Amino acid sequence: MIGGLFIYNHKGEVLISRVYRDDIGRNAVDAFRVNVIHARQQVRSPVTNIARTSFFHIKRSNIWLAAVTKQNVNAAMVFEFLHKMTDVMAAYFGKVTEENIKNNFVLIYEILDEILDFGYPQNTDTGILKTFITQQGVKSQTKEETSQITSQVTGQIGWRREGIKYRRNELFLDVLESVNLLMSPQGQVLSAHVAGRIVMKSYLSGMPECKFGINDKVLMESKGGKSGQDEGRGGASSTKTSIAIDDCQFHQCVKLSKFETEHSISFIPPDGEFELMRYRTTKDISLPFRIIPLVREVGRQKMEVKIVVKSNFKPSLLAQKVEVRIPTPLNTSGVQVICMKGKAKYKASENAIVWKIKRMGGMKECQLSAEIELLNTNDKRKWTRPPISMNFEVPFAPSGFKVRYLKVFEPKLNYSDHDVIKWVRYIGRSGLYETRC
């Protein structure tokens, strides 16, 4: 289990240090600083083993978070915990920066005491934590409240307290997907997958039970002929009705036994924002953009680059924040760029041409051409041509994921499914979206 947790700034100074187990000494703090943060060659592995002690670290901007242990722990669990912890910190005081950490160190120690007990991760749900760790300091609580917290933390439905009341029962559902792609210069897909998350914000009274339906193949088939309902908006060319989800995982509120037996997703949601589900698909992904690169080396001194970007979704939809990044050779001495749409610029500090297009409709095509001048060097190595990468945001789910229904039942209070106002939003973003050139 986790023996200790340290937070460093970019210089390697310790901001937060919390030791949970005796086998981790003070010198572990220095060992990590010396061997990882100050190591001149950048340490790439997130797990470092120094003197039989394992350090798991993640980096948020200039802040290093490191979990230390002497035991053989589940590394995935430790990283999951570290990410959760940054989420919790972000929920409390916004961006995780050195300044914020220094200003909130009391709070952070309080959180650390709560979410890790003797090195074992505990409840990391922000909503719950906020009920008893408040930024304003703990209010003097009445006896009932205290006992309520106890029953809540230890009870069956630890994520929701009783007696919540809203005048307007509302819920928001975001389907957030990130598309990862690696494509050959000829347009052949070498690898592609979508990682999706469903984030829900619920403002519902009482203890409502929700039922959630999606167009997953397994769930659809088990329901028989119920398919073929609404196709609605989005979904470019796909006429298929169901998708194949490779794997998924749910928030702890989802009743897994029901999912196993009845193939339905039912749950009592926590109050406020939470992540209901995560999933991954690899088949039948509709790629929103395609890049057609054309790179020609004219002698040793010059290079010509022509890039065509094609959008491949319904013309009625608009992609936003489109950015294409074209790497340039290390001996570039000058670049001339011409593009019809958007703005393109050679950024020397990043060794790349960055081409930004604010908005781009579906089924469109844009072109950029650049002339790169090269300097002769005595380095005989050939330029490796790193892939062209792309960033964007589109208002649909590239995996074809659909929310079929979301029903709310609250037997005790007198509001029905129809009274709840529901919002559903699809956002597709780029993950690592690369085309070789």
Add this chain to the structure above:
Amino acid sequence: MPTVKGDGMRGLAVFISDIRNCKSKEAEIKRINKELANIRSKFKGDKTLDGYQKKKYVCKLLFIFLLGHDIDFGHMEAVNLLSSNKYTEKQIGYLFISVLIGANNDLMKLVIQAIRNDLASRNPVHITLALQCVANIGSREMAEGLSVDIPKLLVSGDTIDSVKQSAALTLLRLLRSSPDIIPMGEWTSRIIHLLNDQHMGVVTAAASLIENLVKKNPEEYKGCVSLAVSRLSRIVTSSYTDLQDYTYYFVPAPWLSVKLLRLLQNYPPPEDPAVKTRLTECLETILNKAQEPPKSKKVQHSNAKNAVLFEAINLIIHMDSDPNLLVRACNQLGQFLQHRETNLRYLALESMCLLATSEFSHEAVKKHQETVITALKTERDVSVRQRAVDLLYAMCDRTNAEEIVGEMLEYLESADYSIREEMVLKVAILAEKYAVDYTWYVDVILNLIRIAGDYVSEEVWYRVIQIVINRDDVQGYAAKTVFEALQAPACHENMVKVGGYIMGEFGNLIAGDPRSSPLVQFQLLHSKYHLCSPATRGLLLSTYIKFINLFPEIKHTIQDVLKSDNNMRNSDVELQQRSIEYLQLSSIATADVLATVLEEMPPFPERESSILAKLKKKKPNSVPDGSEQKDQMPKLPTAQMSNSSDSAQPTSINLMSQGESSTDDFLDQGSPAASGAASASVDLLGLGTPTQTTAPPVGGGDGFLVDMFDTLTTSSPAPATNGMDLGGLTGGAEEAFKKFICKNNGVLFENDLLQIGVKSEYREDLGRVWVFYGNKTSFQLNAFCVDISTPGDLATSLSVQQKPVGGEVEAGAQVKQQFNMACVQEFTDAPILNIQFMYSGAQQKINLKLPVVLSKYITPAEMDSGNFFGRWKALSNPSQESQQIFKASAPIDIETTKSKLLGFNVSVLDNIDPNPENFVSAGVLHTRNQQVGILVRLEPNKQAQMYRLTVRASRDRVAKILCDLLQSQL
């Protein structure tokens, strides 16, 4: 020199401060990428960069490179800067090149051209910059390209002094990196004459250069001696005001003096009397100056002065010719022994150690004995104490040995652990080497074991036993002392080992005293038994069986001990076997058999002390070899010692496995079936090895037991193998051959390159000999070929079959070759082994006598008295008898002689000759054609140390041959 001020590069300053302000590594990389792109566009775009801009960008690139990033452009611009006339631009250009352009860069040609231009320039600043660059890079290509320019610059009349100085040092650098390239021949005399230069800086630089050249080719530069001496005398005699700039804290040119003194150490003392007197004067002046009161209290002053002084003393020691100087040096060092400065005391002790080995100053060094002993006791720094120990060791001789050894023993109790083992060895050696009275020696060693038992290595206590056994006069004393030492409640295991062994051998000598009656002795030893390791217990068990022989009255007590479950069922196989066998031996064998089996040990052959070998192995360079042979010390002997000690390792000889185990740990001999056998009597500690009573006795076993302490020192001095002519035998071959007459296995020959071992087996008239060639070097031996020749009529008497051996012997490997030797008829000569191989290009030849002699084909025969004399009389024909009377080569000892006879493959028959002192032996010689009966009578005369040897054989000539052979062994 133009100043850099006002010429500062603002862009560079801004860039550096930007980098310094970067918060993270990523930000730094971004800034650098940006700057690199900027520089690239500048270098690419307008070709009209002026010198200042080029310099600025090259500087930035250099800075980025120093931050750890790869720079792959800008080299051309840097080379361009070299042709600029501005100092700063040229300087930056050279700087970039010496940091960034590797020795095998394509641009090197251009760079060398630019350097050559600068070397030819009139501006000394440019020349110096170019020289500096050459010295920084110093590549082979540069050495080749500039091999003429630089020496020319050095000896040319119109170069200014500072340039000459740089040129000398640059040349030195090139010589060090590529010594073969620079042809110095034509410059020799002119370079030597640089020592006469007006400018002291030039002389200092040249002195370093010349010393390097001298090391390579002393003959060619011999002329420098007189120049160096005269220069030295000018410096030494000058007052400190003469050499204005080169006087360092009132010492005139200390660096140059030291260099000159070092230079002179490369040559023997000058032969020219004038030069010699002058040098002696110089050295005397230096010694005189050391006596003067210091001109300054600053530490720099005394450091400089002492540096010169110590170097002068080194030179005096090196020359080792002038007793007066040596004694003065010694006295000077004596003063330093009590100096406040630890470093000085250390250096003084170290130099004295060298002085002690010189015959002239040995006595003078001895005067300081008290001081050195005080140093040993009071010095705070362990390295200084170590030097004091070395010095004491070096200054020790017969007159002061007792005192020095006493002091060292006393100090040993409180000595540091790091030097204890070495001190123990040194004490042991000194005690042995200078012992007048062996009781003193025994006392010292026993004290040694008592004080520092853990550090006493096996060799030390082996040695004390060897000496006690060989000296009748100390045996009683040793037994008494050991007995007393063992009475201490806690004593070291090594003490128990020595005690066990000595009391087992000589316990009877003190048994008369009721305080050390046999039972008391036994109980004393047995009280230690359970605290000891299995090896020691084994030794003690052997002691017990010897006690049974010596003191039959305590036989039952000992048998009870042997019978105890603790021994009979010990988990250690060796102990179990020993106790069972000894028990059986004690209960079955008669007193007579026991007495024969457990006879007193024969004396050990005298050899070089194995302890000395060990010390040499441990510290090859720090042991002065005693004053008699100081000059041979440097390389050869030490190398030999370390080589010979290798022979104990299994790779070099595996044929000796039995013998080896007996030397490594002589308790551990192969353990055969019991039932006391004659041949076991030579076993060191009781019953070991061969017990077969039938023929042929395993000759190797007993041969080795006699040889027991010998593996560390092995064979005689290794002869040189180069330049031996084909016919003659390689040196040492004859002696080695003789060793083998009475044994079958062992090392026949050994030198630095090769070790040759022999193992042989004989059955009647057939013999099989394996020869093992072990390559001791770390190189392959090529064209390895072995040829066997049979001189004279040997070809007809001995039929030899040879198996071929491969052409190469890998480094450290061993190659085996088999010979089959069948005896056709009697023969005198031995076959000769001609070994030839190539080692590092040189042909090596080794000629050895293969130890195949007639006696090997004998098998022993048993017969009773009547039978023997019947045959003896039958062979009364004069041609059948050979008799010799000769002086014994070693003190006559019954057991040794007996073992020799057994090694000669004849039986030793008891109760035949009326005089029990005499030996009577019989055997049968097998040849292909017939069997020849052999009868031997050996009559020793202990008073006169003479032998009369009579051999009778049923065939003519045989008696004569065998008689000669046997005589050589006695």
